[in-house]
Amino acid sequence: MDLEVSQLSFAYEHDRVIDQLSLSVHAGEFVSLIGPSGSGKSTLFYLLGGLYQPLEGEIQLGGQSIINQTGKIGYMPQQPSLFPWLTVAENIRLGRRLNRISSKFPDLVRLLKKARLDNVEHKYPHQLSGGMQQRVALLRTLAAGYPLLCLDEPFAALDALTRQQMRAWLFELLLTEHQTILFITHSVEEALLLSDRIYVLTNRPLQVKKEIVLPFQRDLSFQQRRDQSTFIDLRRKIESLLT
Ligand SMILES: Nc1ncnc2c1ncn2[C@@H]1O[C@H](COP(=O)(O)OP(=O)(O)OP(=O)(O)O)[C@@H](O)[C@H]1O
Numbered sequence: 001m002d003l004e005v006s007q008l009s010f011a012y013e014h015d016r017v018i019d020q021l022s023l024s025v026h027a028g029e030f031v032s033l034i035g036p037s038g039s040g041k042s043t044l045f046y047l048l049g050g051l052y053q054p055l056e057g058e059i060q061l062g063g064q065s066i067i068n069q070t071g072k073i074g075y076m077p078q079q080p081s082l083f084p085w086l087t088v089a090e091n092i093r094l095g096r097r098l099n100r101i102s103s104k105f106p107d108l109v110r111l112l113k114k115a116r117l118d119n120v121e122h123k124y125p126h127q128l129s130g131g132m133q134q135r136v137a138l139l140r141t142l143a144a145g146y147p148l149l150c151l152d153e154p155f156a157a158l159d160a161l162t163r164q165q166m167r168a169w170l171f172e173l174l175l176t177e178h179q180t181i182l183f184i185t186h187s188v189e190e191a192l193l194l195s196d197r198i199y200v201l202t203n204r205p206l207q208v209k210k211e212i213v214l215p216f217q218r219d220l221s222f223q224q225r226r227d228q229s230t231f232i233d234l235r236r237k238i239e240s241l242l243t
Contacts, residue, residue, distance in 0.1 A: 001147035002063075003061050004060045005057070008021045009021070009055040010054050019205035020056075020057070026180075030196050030197075031182050031196065032198045033183070035202065042184070048182075049075050074150065076154050077152050077154075078152055084125050085124075088112070088117070092111075096145065111139055114176075115136075115139055117132060131158055131165065135166070138173075142177065148182065149181050149182070150183075153185060155185075167190060196213070200238055215228075215230055216231075
């Protein structure tokens with residue numbers, strides 16, 4: 001489903017954090033948001049998730065306003081947010097129950113296998129590594145059947161190697177599941193490897209500084225993307241926009 005954010009503004013008390021922000025994500029697209037720390041990116045996700053009321057502007061999902069409506073989008077924070085007393089399978093099913101989603105449940109064993117999480121459905125979160133927990137959290141968001149997934153730096157807390165593996169895993173998963181994703185990252189490399197489009201954002205109050213449509217085909221491997229001459233140029237361009 002398409003997301004359309006138009007002229008959105010928000011303030012904490014009298015402190016304007018988002019100012020007339022407009023952006024879009026088309027169905028099936030992977031769009032990254034990259035911007036300075038503290039610029040208001042997570043706040044934008046809270047607005048998309050219906051937790052806050054904007055000062056002005058509109059947020060539409062599939063042509064319908066979702067302002068102040070919770071449960072319309074999938075959201076995944078930086079830290080894995082699994083319930084420690086529930087097994088992996090129960091954690092994944094919970095998202096659907098909470099949202100009263102009645103559509104056919106995706107095949108859990110197939111999903112876990114795809115996530116390279118074979119034979120963990122009866123384990124508890126503390127029995128898994130941090131990277132595995134994040135994969136379970138992402139599967140829970142996926143399984144809940146949301147039309148849009150908002151991922152807020154999902155790999156930030158992981159070590160470099162796990163992070164690299166998670167990127168590859170996420171990319172493979174998304175290619176085959178045709179998810180629509182809005183992804184916050186601080187890594188220019190990550191954004192260039194995963195995205196169809198990137199919004200480079202300003203410092204607070206948050207606005208779009210530059211929209212970049214990536215010229216890479218989806219089926220290129222990460223190495224093939226890196227080998228494109230435009231990859232380095234775009235990397236330099238985005239880095240200079242961020243300084
Ligand atoms: N509940 C709140 N009340 C008042 N100010 C807040 C509140 N939450 C966040 N802020 C302020 O709003 C600004 C934007 O915060 P936000 O977390 O949205 O930024 P961010 O871009 O996601 O940051 P980071 O990249 O570091 O995660 C920050 O200056 C923060 O201090």
